[in-house]
Structure formats: structure tokens, C-alpha cells
Amino acid sequence: MTSPVVARGLAKTYGSGQAAVPVFSGLSLEIADGEFVAIVGPSGSGKSTLLHLLAGLDRPDAGEVEIDGEPLARMSAAALARLRNEKIGFVFQFHHLLPEFSALENVAMPLRLAGVARKRAEAQAGELLAQVGLSARAGHRPAEMSGGELQRAAIARAVAARPPILFADEPTGNLDTENAEIVFALLRKLHAERGKSAVLVTHDRDLARRCDKIFSMTREGVKAGDVREV
Amino acid sequence: MPVELFIALRYLSASRKRAHVALVSAISVAGLALGVAALVVSIALLTGFQDKIRTRLAANTPHLVVEPSSSETFSDASAMARAVSGDRDVRRVDPAFEGRGWVADGRSRTILPARYRAGADSPKAGETEVSTAVAGQLGVARGSLVVVASLRTVLTPLGPIPVTVPLRVSSLRRAGTLEATPDLAISRADAAVLAGDPDPVSRLEVRLADPSRADAVARRLRGSLGKAVVVRTARQLNSGLDFALRLEKVLIFVTVFLIVLVAALNVVSDLALLVVEKRRDLGVLATLGASPRALSRVYWWLGGSISGIGTVAGVAIGAALSWALDFFSLVRLPADVYVLDHVPFALHPRDLALVLLFSAAAALAATAMPARSAARVGPAEALRLSR
Numbered sequence A: 001m002t003s004p005v006v007a008r009g010l011a012k013t014y015g016s017g018q019a020a021v022p023v024f025s026g027l028s029l030e031i032a033d034g035e036f037v038a039i040v041g042p043s044g045s046g047k048s049t050l051l052h053l054l055a056g057l058d059r060p061d062a063g064e065v066e067i068d069g070e071p072l073a074r075m076s077a078a079a080l081a082r083l084r085n086e087k088i089g090f091v092f093q094f095h096h097l098l099p100e101f102s103a104l105e106n107v108a109m110p111l112r113l114a115g116v117a118r119k120r121a122e123a124q125a126g127e128l129l130a131q132v133g134l135s136a137r138a139g140h141r142p143a144e145m146s147g148g149e150l151q152r153a154a155i156a157r158a159v160a161a162r163p164p165i166l167f168a169d170e171p172t173g174n175l176d177t178e179n180a181e182i183v184f185a186l187l188r189k190l191h192a193e194r195g196k197s198a199v200l201v202t203h204d205r206d207l208a209r210r211c212d213k214i215f216s217m218t219r220e221g222v223k224a225g226d227v228r229e230v
Numbered sequence B: 001m002p003v004e005l006f007i008a009l010r011y012l013s014a015s016r017k018r019a020h021v022a023l024v025s026a027i028s029v030a031g032l033a034l035g036v037a038a039l040v041v042s043i044a045l046l047t048g049f050q051d052k053i054r055t056r057l058a059a060n061t062p063h064l065v066v067e068p069s070s071s072e073t074f075s076d077a078s079a080m081a082r083a084v085s086g087d088r089d090v091r092r093v094d095p096a097f098e099g100r101g102w103v104a105d106g107r108s109r110t111i112l113p114a115r116y117r118a119g120a121d122s123p124k125a126g127e128t129e130v131s132t133a134v135a136g137q138l139g140v141a142r143g144s145l146v147v148v149a150s151l152r153t154v155l156t157p158l159g160p161i162p163v164t165v166p167l168r169v170s171s172l173r174r175a176g177t178l179e180a181t182p183d184l185a186i187s188r189a190d191a192a193v194l195a196g197d198p199d200p201v202s203r204l205e206v207r208l209a210d211p212s213r214a215d216a217v218a219r220r221l222r223g224s225l226g227k228a229v230v231v232r233t234a235r236q237l238n239s240g241l242d243f244a245l246r247l248e249k250v251l252i253f254v255t256v257f258l259i260v261l262v263a264a265l266n267v268v269s270d271l272a273l274l275v276v277e278k279r280r281d282l283g284v285l286a287t288l289g290a291s292p293r294a295l296s297r298v299y300w301w302l303g304g305s306i307s308g309i310g311t312v313a314g315v316a317i318g319a320a321l322s323w324a325l326d327f328f329s330l331v332r333l334p335a336d337v338y339v340l341d342h343v344p345f346a347l348h349p350r351d352l353a354l355v356l357l358f359s360a361a362a363a364l365a366a367t368a369m370p371a372r373s374a375a376r377v378g379p380a381e382a383l384r385l386s387r
Helices: A049-056 A077-087 A102-112 A117-131 A147-159 A177-194 A205-208 B003-015 B021-060 B077-086 B132-138 B188-195 B211-228 B239-277 B279-288 B292-327 B349-375 B379-385
Strands: A005-014 A021-031 A036-040 A064-066 A087-093 A165-170 A199-201 A211-219 A221-225 B063-070 B089-103 B111-118 B128-132 B147-158 B159-173 B184-186 B203-208 B229-233
Touching: A005 A049, A021 A049, A021 A064, A021 A221, A036 A049, A036 A205, A049 A064, A049 A199, A077 A087, A077 B188, A077 B279, A077 B292, A087 A147, A087 A221, A102 A147, A102 B003, A102 B239, A102 B279, A117 A147, A117 B211, A147 A165, A147 A177, A165 A177, A177 A199, B003 B292, B021 B239, B021 B292, B021 B349, B063 B211, B077 B089, B077 B203, B077 B211, B089 B132, B089 B188, B128 B132, B128 B147, B132 B159, B147 B184, B147 B188, B159 B184, B159 B188, B184 B188, B203 B211, B211 B229, B239 B279, B239 B292, B239 B349, B279 B292, B279 B379, B292 B349
Parallel strands: A036 A199, A036 A211, A087 A165, A165 A199, B111 B184, B128 B159
Antiparallel strands: A005 A021, A005 A064, A211 A221, B063 B203, B063 B229, B089 B111, B089 B147, B089 B203, B128 B184, B147 B159
């Protein structure tokens, strides 16, 4: 069976010439179907960059990424956008909800972009907000919500279009312990309910230990490890 | 409602709450509206004057003129007049004779080339109505004697000499604005002597029930009367003036349209500001699956909305201003100096449609660059730069 996420020989450098900053090179990993994986590593090791490459938000300088067996390198920008909409959910460290739209409209946005009619999209978004305990906040704009609520709404948005793969870039990094625990539990719950693959970048070793698998990133590359060793 | 329009409208309504974006957007809309209003008023002013000129021209010029193509006069003018009158759109046909020759004062001290005419409003035989310009040059007044000579000659023992007719000046005529006044108006009897033809008719002057049908009637007459005649419309008779009026309108349109172009540049800066401000959101939308084309469409809708509001408001302001200026005669002119007592303003639907079309096109063209740059926003880069 094809792994939903495969990366082979990835390399990424920011800038060029003397100002070039190599982030990593020759990086390979594979995430199996249904796995809940954590990527850990020191700051600057390229965890977020790796996540962006895996999610098709950026293109590698070398190597290739395959999502559900489809190589991203050969895809046009429009095809990549469609793939992100249909197959990938992304949770940012800072919620990145659109400030002009209510929580309901934000959660409905991936469905609207997929062509779902507003009424139906918002009905589905309303159900999701109920699942994350934010029914009462549906009509509120991001500026009127707390950090934990924002991140829960962001998670609801990431899974709204029922993508088979969920990426989360330090989703608890900006939250206090209590809210971090709520958000992590929510991620695990949604993963368990939907049985999809999830990749979590985190600094939090405790959270990483509670994942199925851990990839540790260093300057030298990425290494798959046992959660008990972290 | 397409999601791109939904996003654009939300950005527009939300921008009212952010002072700097709201100010720039308001300047864009107001600039466009002012530019378009200026264009509408300028065109209305010009059209008002041109309509007056054309109306006066139509009053003084026959709608159609039928002339023989290969001789100076018609061989059978009555038959030709009947044939022309047979057209369903023709209201009146007046035979006229126009000739060229010379005119001299009674003592032949001054001789000038002259154009004489015998038409429906001719003086009595033996008399002539002289234009003030010619009378001044000849030094003649009412009651003076002038001698009119035609280009036609008669053979005498002294050789060929021009045919002449002595005429008494019955009145002087001052040419009105845009009137093609002949130098001399003479009677049909005197015209017959000068032309050597008992009933000389060099042109049939045709009036139509509806002057706007002149081109169609001219085409029909050319078809029915054949190549023996030349049919010209009032516009063809005044083609030089007509060209000048059209050129003037085009030049004013192009010149004032520059204001609209400057206003369109405001739209560019407004949208460019919005692209920079919304870079992070564009990155988020791209992450959620918005295609480059969808991101571009958001800005097309934004530009379209700003352009639409500005252009429609401008046309409405311009049209209302033009109507008020004309209806209440707000710009007065000294009637003893000018032909008109106020500056006329007139708007034709075609002019308004052109203003709408060109202004909207300019403003939409201004949207192209920001829309393209929105489409190029890469999600990872946008999110990294907006941290």
C-alpha cells in the first residue's frame, strides 16, 4: 500500500550566493497511513520548512515529495492548490484565522474554496465547531476569541474538507499548558475518529512521546526514533 | 455568490474600519468619480455647443442637395424635382440657381469675383440683395447700382464679351453665424439672362420630414435617379465643419480622460496596498486550497467594485451637474455679444456609454497588476514574511 507522505532526498536553502543559508539536504522520510507522527528538533533545524515542503506549500531545491503517490514537483500551481484543498489540512502555530471572517466562515472556507455552496459549507462548519466546543463562538471574529479557542477553530478549519493528511506546525507552541493539552487532545481525538495520517511538529517532548512515531531533526538530517527514547 | 466575490466584499466592508485602508480606498473611489464626472461635464458642454451649431446649420442648410453631375444646370429641372418629391421622406424641394462671375460698382471702379444665387427668397427683377462684406468692398449702399457679369460670353463685333446685368441694390444682408450667404441674391429672371437659360436650375434643395434620415434618403435617391445627378447630404456639404467638430470632441475626450487615468493609478496603489496588507491572508487562503487564479479573482472583484462604484458615481454626478447647468441656465452669456444667452450642456446616451466603457476599462486595467501579483503569492513565503 502506498504511504500517504513520502519524501526523498529533500534539500532546501534560503537565499543565494554568500548569503545562502542551507537548512537541510538529503532528507528522506515516510509516513504510513493512519500514523500520528511527531517531528522534533532544535530551533533552526528546519522542522517548519520540512512541514511546508511536505504540505506542498513550498518547493524543495532538490529531492521530491509524494502525497498519496502523486509527485508534487510535476504539479502546476493550480493542481497543487487543488491537492492542498482535497488532501491536506494544515494547523499553524499562530492560528492564522482570517480576521475579517467569523469562526464559522473561517471553518467553512476550505469547503467554499472546494466549490461547496455557502449554506451547506457553513452547516458542516457549524457541526465541526460543535465538535471542538465552539458553537457559542460561531459568529465571533478572531479578535473576539481567546488563544485556545482560536487554535481549536484553526483545527476545525484544517479538517473541514476531510483531508486524509493533517499537518500541524507547533499547534500548542503559543498556548499555556492547559490549552495546549486541550488542543493536543483534540488533534488526537480527530485523528482517532477519522483514522488519517497526522504530522505534528513540536518542541514539547511530552506531547511528542504521546505520538505513534517520532522523527528527530538535527543538522545532519532526520532520524526515526522510538517515542520512549525521547 | 462566488467565494472570491464573498472575500472581496468582506475586505471592502472591513476596510472601512481600518482608517488608512479606508482613506486610500475612499480617495480611489472619489478620484475616479471626480475624473469621470469631469469627463461627463466636458463632453456635455461640448455636445451642447455642437448641438446648437448643428441645429443652426440644419436650419440654414438644405438636408439634401441634388445637382447635375455633368452640366451646370438641369436640362429638365421640373421632371427632376417631381422625381425627388416622389420620395416618401421628402417634404419640400426648392429649385435654385447658383453661379459665379464678377460684380462691379456702377462706375466699374472696383470689380470683385462674386457668387450669385437665385432661389425661393430672391428679390424682384432688376434688384439685388448684396452681402455687407461685398457692399463694403465695392463701396455701395442701398439704392446704388451694381453690374453683375457672368462667366458666359456673347460674341460681338469687338469679340466675346461677358453677359452683364445692371442691378439696383435693394438691401444689404449681414451673414448670420454659420450661414453660407451668397455675395448677391438675384431674381430668377436676371439669373436666366446671366445663365443664358430661360429657367436655370443648378441644384434642387431638399428638406426632409426627418433630417436624421438624410443618409438613407440620399442612398435611395442615388439609386433611383442614377448617375446623372450628385446627391449630397448636409453633413457632406459641411464636411469640413463636421470633421472639426468631431475632432474637437475626440481631443477633449482624450485630454480629460487623462484625469480618469490618473484616478485609475490610485486604484493601482489602493489594491497594491491591499495585496501587501493581505499577504499573510493570501498565504493562508493558498494553504487552504485557493488557486492562484482564485486569489487573482479576489482582486479583480475588488478592483471591479472600486471601479464600478467610482465610475457609476462619476457618471451620475456628471449627468446631474450637466442637467442642472443646462436646465437652470447657470452659466450665463451676454446675449448682445454671443448668439446664445447661456452655455448649453447636452448629454447623448452614446456619449455616456462611451464614458462608462472607457472609464471602467481604464480602472479595470489598473486592477490587472495587483491581481497578477496576488496570484503570485507563494503560501510558504507569504507566511514566513508576515511573521
